[in-house]
Amino acid sequence: xxxxxxxxxxxxxxxxxxxxxxxxxxxxxxxxxxxxxxxxxxxxxxxxxxxxxxxxxxxxxxxxxxxxxxxxxxxxxxxxxxxxxxxxxxxxxxxxxxxxxxxxxxxxxxxxxxxxxxxxxxxxxxxxxxxxxxxxxxxxxxxxxxxxxxxxxxxxxxx
Numbered sequence: 001x002x003x004x005x006x007x008x009x010x011x012x013x014x015x016x017x018x019x020x021x022x023x024x025x026x027x028x029x030x031x032x033x034x035x036x037x038x039x040x041x042x043x044x045x046x047x048x049x050x051x052x053x054x055x056x057x058x059x060x061x062x063x064x065x066x067x068x069x070x071x072x073x074x075x076x077x078x079x080x081x082x083x084x085x086x087x088x089x090x091x092x093x094x095x096x097x098x099x100x101x102x103x104x105x106x107x108x109x110x111x112x113x114x115x116x117x118x119x120x121x122x123x124x125x126x127x128x129x130x131x132x133x134x135x136x137x138x139x140x141x142x143x144x145x146x147x148x149x150x151x152x153x154x155x156x157x158x159x
Contacts, residue, residue: 041118
């Protein structure tokens with residue numbers, strides 16, 4: 001992911017109200033490892049169930065999404081819909097996002113299961129175990145990164 005400024009980050013949100021944008025706590029962008037990210041996601045420390053994701057679309061534009069964590073957690077160990085890592089070192093929760101435009105003003109939402117603290121970029125960059133002799137682990141790792149980009153961009157398009 002390419003580095004973004006605070007102004008570009010705030011301008012990218014498609015489903016946020018003015019109040020949500022002013023209340024948003026932005027992470028320190030100077031300390032972000034941009035090369036290790038497919039998208040930027042963070043939880044709001046002021047509001048316990050609010051989170052944000054800034055996703056680069058396939059054409060290079062940024063789409064910011066305000067997410068709300070469900071109060072209930074999955075009954076069994078869930079798989080993240082974005083990174084689809086089967087050996088997750090973290091919890092997965094259900095996030096919903098208000099749709100943008102008239103649909104969102106009517107209350108329409110879209111939801112997904114995501115790593116609680118948005119560790120997907122780190123999860124797909126881990127070297128996978130070789131499945132068989134001659135298995136190209138580097139190609140598999142790159143394929144997982146590309147698949148994460150497609151799934152996250154697809155979710156941003158739904159919002």
